[in-house]
Amino acid sequence: MPDVDVAVIGAGAAGLSVAAIAAGLGLRVALFERGRMGGDCLNTGCVPSKALLAAAKAAEDARRAHRFGIRLPEPEIDWDGVRAHVAGAIAAIAPNDSEERYRGMGAMVVRASARFAERDVIEAGGRRFHFRRAVVAAGSSPVIPPLPGLSEVPFLTHETLFDLPECPGHLLILGGGPIGLEMAQAHARLGSRVTVVESAAIVGRDDPECIRPVREALAADGVTLLEGTRAVATEPDVDGVALILEDGTRLTGTHLLLAVGRQPRLAGLDLEAAAVQASPRGVITDRSLRSVSNRRVYAAGDIADPEGLGPRAFTHVCSQHAALIARAMLFRLPARLSYDALPRVTYTDPCIAQIGPTEADLRAGGHTGLTVLRWPLDENDRLVAEGRAGGLVKLTVDRKGKLLGASLVGPGVDEMAGIFTLMIGRRLPLSVLAGAVMPYPTAQEAAKRAAGEFFTPKLLSPPVKRVVGWLMRLP
Numbered sequence: 001m002p003d004v005d006v007a008v009i010g011a012g013a014a015g016l017s018v019a020a021i022a023a024g025l026g027l028r029v030a031l032f033e034r035g036r037m038g039g040d041c042l043n044t045g046c047v048p049s050k051a052l053l054a055a056a057k058a059a060e061d062a063r064r065a066h067r068f069g070i071r072l073p074e075p076e077i078d079w080d081g082v083r084a085h086v087a088g089a090i091a092a093i094a095p096n097d098s099e100e101r102y103r104g105m106g107a108m109v110v111r112a113s114a115r116f117a118e119r120d121v122i123e124a125g126g127r128r129f130h131f132r133r134a135v136v137a138a139g140s141s142p143v144i145p146p147l148p149g150l151s152e153v154p155f156l157t158h159e160t161l162f163d164l165p166e167c168p169g170h171l172l173i174l175g176g177g178p179i180g181l182e183m184a185q186a187h188a189r190l191g192s193r194v195t196v197v198e199s200a201a202i203v204g205r206d207d208p209e210c211i212r213p214v215r216e217a218l219a220a221d222g223v224t225l226l227e228g229t230r231a232v233a234t235e236p237d238v239d240g241v242a243l244i245l246e247d248g249t250r251l252t253g254t255h256l257l258l259a260v261g262r263q264p265r266l267a268g269l270d271l272e273a274a275a276v277q278a279s280p281r282g283v284i285t286d287r288s289l290r291s292v293s294n295r296r297v298y299a300a301g302d303i304a305d306p307e308g309l310g311p312r313a314f315t316h317v318c319s320q321h322a323a324l325i326a327r328a329m330l331f332r333l334p335a336r337l338s339y340d341a342l343p344r345v346t347y348t349d350p351c352i353a354q355i356g357p358t359e360a361d362l363r364a365g366g367h368t369g370l371t372v373l374r375w376p377l378d379e380n381d382r383l384v385a386e387g388r389a390g391g392l393v394k395l396t397v398d399r400k401g402k403l404l405g406a407s408l409v410g411p412g413v414d415e416m417a418g419i420f421t422l423m424i425g426r427r428l429p430l431s432v433l434a435g436a437v438m439p440y441p442t443a444q445e446a447a448k449r450a451a452g453e454f455f456t457p458k459l460l461s462p463p464v465k466r467v468v469g470w471l472m473r474l475p
């Protein structure tokens with residue numbers, strides 16, 4: 001008789017969601033966590049980064065208050081106060097992810113490193129747990145690039161960045177993805193000099209039309225963006241650290257943050273003992289997130305490498321995975337993972353958001369007959385009134401008007417992204433959005449206006465005008 005119905009390795013966003021569902025259904029659950037409950041999102045990821053961005057925005061709002069006729073002195077940054085705010089946000093959310101809460105749900109929480117011992121056995125804390133089903137949700141860690149000299153210099157990752165006792169004097173950031181850009185803007189607004197070195201283009205998976213305003217905003221915040229540039233070495237410097245670029249430029253800074261991507265936390269899991277196959281991208285699963293080589297085992301969150309889709313590192317993907325695993329593993333219902341309507345948002349100011357594929361993704365995938373609809377956010381009354389106008393809603397639709405992808409940039413587009421997730425995910429016709437009554441004045445009106453652009457040319461066409469003219473003559 002197995003000791004547990006469901007064994008979950010990792011109490012991050014993915015593992016916690018799976019454990020909550022399984023325990024809620026009355027199953028015997030063992031949840032293994034060797035580090036902090038809540039994993040990256042709570043402790044070193046989403047929560048501290050958004051808390052730091054909020055502090056930075058407060059400073060920036062004070063600097064820009066003169067636009068409203070309010071003159072304030074240059075804000076004084078109390079770094080200890082900023083850190084207290086970040087720590088306070090984590091502490092306020094922590095009870096949701098706590099050992100006590102999960103024990104209360106009926107799960108057995110084992111604070112130890114877990115590893116597979118057999119196809120259906122996990123060892124942790126000196127005990128063996130015979131399981132019916134296991135979910136590997138061990139997450140990912142920052143990639144440490146093979147940069148010559150890196151072992152000689154102190155460097156930061158998101159795991160150490162939020163513990164700095166002082167605001168960095170000059171923060172060098174390697175990588176201009178979501179982590180690099182969010183942290184660049186946050187630190188620049190809080191008083192650091194910031195230089196980002198990006199080997200390709202910043203947030204390069206996003207739509208170039210949407211990237212442009214982010215690039216301009218970061219430059220306005222004083223961030224130096226070096227794109228299409230590689231660092232070839234690093235070395236100690238009197239300032240702290242130096243990065244040598246491929247053209248020979250020597251950049252010096254007080255701190256170096258590495259933000260060049262994620263790698264699955266496979267080490268120590270002993271997946272081979274359970275015949276669970278993994279690639280350098282993660283645990284290989286089918287589209288129901290079930291291991292292709294051990295059908296008792298599933299993978300969720302950053303560590304999952306679903307065939308044909310690859311890993312995605314987002315907290316909302318962790319929830320999506322957990323719901324799908326519940327369907328497939330617990331209810332034995334058909335389940336097939338799709339990222340067709342997946343939203344992703346980089347929380348710079350302005351935000352950049354992508355829901356589903358970009359126009360370039362669709363064209364590269366061979367889609368023809370695409371129509372691109374645009375609605376500029378500088379015509380949005382609410383944003384104009386708030387002195388924040390600027391940005392774009394760009395929709396890519398097929399011949400029949402089916403919405404395939406939405407690319408957004410501007411203030412408030414993070415909150416607008418949910419509309420497009422619903423539209424694409426539920427395959428709602430564009431007319432639903434174009435015909436919706438949106439509250440005035442909101443940024444969301446731009447979503448409706450962009451959708452309306454599909455119908456306007458047809459509505460105002462000469463034949464329709466002729467019919468309306470004829471109808472007007474009727475008694």
Ligand SMILES: Cc1cc2nc3c(=O)[nH]c(=O)nc-3n(C[C@H](O)[C@H](O)[C@H](O)COP(=O)(O)OP(=O)(O)OC[C@H]3O[C@@H](n4cnc5c(N)ncnc54)[C@H](O)[C@@H]3O)c2cc1C
Binds near residue numbers: 034140
């Ligand atoms: C700076 C930053 C900002 C981010 N911002 C956002 C954002 O705004 N929005 C968003 O959607 N996503 C964001 N992300 C991504 C998001 O944080 C991750 O996608 C998410 O946290 C992954 O959750 P997970 O459960 O897969 O892994 P994790 O959170 O890493 O959890 C895995 C857990 O497993 C434990 N573990 C590992 N191996 C073992 C073992 N052998 N035994 C026991 N325990 C083990 C680890 O200690 C860890 O606690 C951000 C990430 C970073 C780094």
Ligand SMILES: NC(=O)c1ccc[n+]([C@@H]2O[C@H](COP(=O)([O-])OP(=O)(O)OC[C@H]3O[C@@H](n4cnc5c(N)ncnc54)[C@H](O)[C@@H]3O)[C@@H](O)[C@H]2O)c1
Binds near residue numbers: 202229314
């Ligand atoms: N707002 C959010 O949802 C959010 C925020 C932060 C992180 N995340 C998640 O975490 C993941 C990891 O974030 P990330 O920013 O570290 O990785 P990333 O893979 O998204 O971006 C890394 C960037 O570094 C560049 N790069 C790679 N090697 C380089 C090198 N040697 N020198 C210079 N540049 C180099 C890449 O071209 C890329 O632009 C994200 O992809 C995302 O899934 C999400």
